[in-house]
Amino acid sequence: MAADTTHTASPGRVDARALEAGLDALETAVVAPRRSAWSTAWSAFWPTALALGVFVAVWQLVYLAGVKPEYALPGPADVATTFVGILQDGTALKASALSLQRGGLGFVVSVVVGVVLGIAMATIPLLRRAIGPMITGLQSLPSIAWVPAAVIWFGLSNTTIFAVVLLGAVPSIVNGLLTGVDQVPPLFLRVGRVLGARGWDRIRFVLLPAALPGFLGGLKQGWAFAWRSLMAAELITNAPRLGTGLGQVLDLGRTLSDMSLVIAAIFLIFAVGIAIELLVFAPLERRVLHARGLTGLAGQ
Template sequence: MKKRSLKATVIQELLFLAAIVVLWQLIYMVGVDGLSIWKAYAMPSPAGVWESFVDLMSDGSLLSAIGYSLLRGAIGYAISLVLGGILGILMNHFGFLHRNLRPLVMGVQTLPSVCWVPFSILWFGLTQTAIVFVVVMGSAFSISIAVDNAINNVPPIYKKAALTMGANQKQIYRKVVFPACLPELIAGMKQGWSFAWRALMSGEVMTTSIGLGQTLITGRNLADINQVMLVMVVIVLVGIFIDQAIFRTVEKRVLRKRGLEN
């Protein structure tokens, strides 16, 4: 029954997406070819996006762009996990930092990632390091806030019980706090990845390095709206794939291990 329901869900989702594509093509045909509401160069179409996909796949440029972007995103995200995790633990452990530093961190997190681009160019030039810097600054603060919130939401009775059993601070964090807040930590990591992936695009558009951001800018420079739209679709699909293949899988495994999901 579960396999049938999963298969039916997949078919339903595919049919829904197919209906959206058909509707999109019809709107394009009516608005561009029929009523001339939009110019062809300003309105993407599914057929045009598909042609751009075939062209970029034939010379391997799209796959290269995806690969380089994923590599930079993974490096920046890994650094963000370390820095954000340490900062979140420190803010939670020390009351002075929680009261004074956390509001500042939350304020900085509201900055759009593109705000860090001038700093990255001035400090690192048009290099790979500059792109990774933008990714880190775009996601580390979000992760630190998520870590702080996750630890705060652990019931205090857990810590008190561990203390009465003779546990020290290190054991409390390792044996009690982190296992208890693991589901919320995973949710925070997932949110951090979304910030990192979005920040990566802001960083890539400023260089000539191969990547999805640069491929998007190339489409803009060529006035190729279909290539621009193709890159936007690829960015969304890669984000969905990472979420479902990695974070959702880990999340389901943790919940199943705790008996919270079948």
């Protein structure tokens, strides 16, 4: 009688093999089907376009219903006419460029100050305990509260505008950096110590790179606060020699009781803020997260 060569694996071996297969499946990279640039752009654009279309339709219905007088709530067509007008005469482009120049410079200086202060607080626990609550309190303070004080200190000048931007953005950047540092695994710091990273080398090559994904959120919030602070400063700090930024265009519409101009200026402020997010921060965040293997398929 021939010997039975079939071996029945024990339950333990079956479980181990199943576990191995499961782990191999987890490690196998899932390759998503490549989509064209047009398809990717369209999939990102159409939900926003649909929401915007619904908003404009509701706005038109409210306008037709006469809920508010026409001078207080113009229709979409009137605002579109005004918007095209400030585009054609160059007002929109010049105001946007001036505000972006101010906002960009103020944000860069805020990042430098915020990173230096954040590193000091992250590496000196006593300093963090001493001024940490003050930084959080400054972050919650409305930016417009600084404008009267800055006007008294610096007069109607660009220094006033930059001071308000810094006071609005720096606390968010500091707290963002501290949040990123708090999320660094202790193992990274121990490995850096074993490899001889001390002092500035430890900060430069271990702490800051490891904290970067969390710090990006602080940078985005810092830009949002810088942009909001800039608009608050431009609304109040209004002088011909300072030029006309988007905040000053908004204030001009208020002065002239031109609600179409007010809404057009609000749209421009909103559009510039969204453009910076989509063109600068979103690609930077995707690149950093992808480099660290943190980009999931759910967000694609």
